Amino acid sequence: MGTIPTIATLASGAVVTSAYLNSLKAANDFWAATPRCYAYASAVATTFISGTPNVVTLDAEIYDIVQSGDTPMHDNATNNTRIVCRTAGKYEITGQVQIGSNATGVRTAQIRLNSAGNAGSGTLLAINQQGAVSGGATSVGIIPVEAVLSAGDYIEMFGTQTSGVNLTTVVGAGLTFMRMKLTGA
Numbered sequence: 001m002g003t004i005p006t007i008a009t010l011a012s013g014a015v016v017t018s019a020y021l022n023s024l025k026a027a028n029d030f031w032a033a034t035p036r037c038y039a040y041a042s043a044v045a046t047t048f049i050s051g052t053p054n055v056v057t058l059d060a061e062i063y064d065i066v067q068s069g070d071t072p073m074h075d076n077a078t079n080n081t082r083i084v085c086r087t088a089g090k091y092e093i094t095g096q097v098q099i100g101s102n103a104t105g106v107r108t109a110q111i112r113l114n115s116a117g118n119a120g121s122g123t124l125l126a127i128n129q130q131g132a133v134s135g136g137a138t139s140v141g142i143i144p145v146e147a148v149l150s151a152g153d154y155i156e157m158f159g160t161q162t163s164g165v166n167l168t169t170v171v172g173a174g175l176t177f178m179r180m181k182l183t184g185a
Contacts, residue, residue: 001151001152002035002069005023034065034181034183035073035181036179036181038064038173038177039083039178045170046169047166048099048167052160054159055081055156056157056176056178066087070086071086083154084153085151089182089184091147092144092180092181092183093144093145094178095111096109098172099137099161100168100170102132102163103133103135108127108129109127109128112124112157112158113149113155115158142157
């Protein structure tokens, strides 16, 4: 698992060494390629049974950036509902679920930590709810939240709708997605 590089501290009157300059370079390189992941539903639609929270399938990525030697944060096939923390720290997390057209009921999106695919498990990080939109799909966005994560923690997104019939996600990079980005130690 990755770590956030630290910059050496110099005492007053100390000579700048190559080790000190290398610590500056390591920190600069790390923050220039901050660990982050953007996963989305591209072709596989999640079916939402009315009234039941369902974990959202994310089968594609725009980016998945980790430190050299780390495992990717997201896998398009195995546990593709998860984005996994590889470098401990503070992360900005956001997402959106877009649910197919139906003018009845409400739509809910939530992001949970370490929930093992169960909307009643883990820790709730964010939730948003809104009424269905008449004549079109309903987008339920999660405003960015920050959470301190340990290496190995993961997030999942769930959607719920109460139309009385089964509905599916609307797929596409800007439609149904989840994003996580390291912002600090």
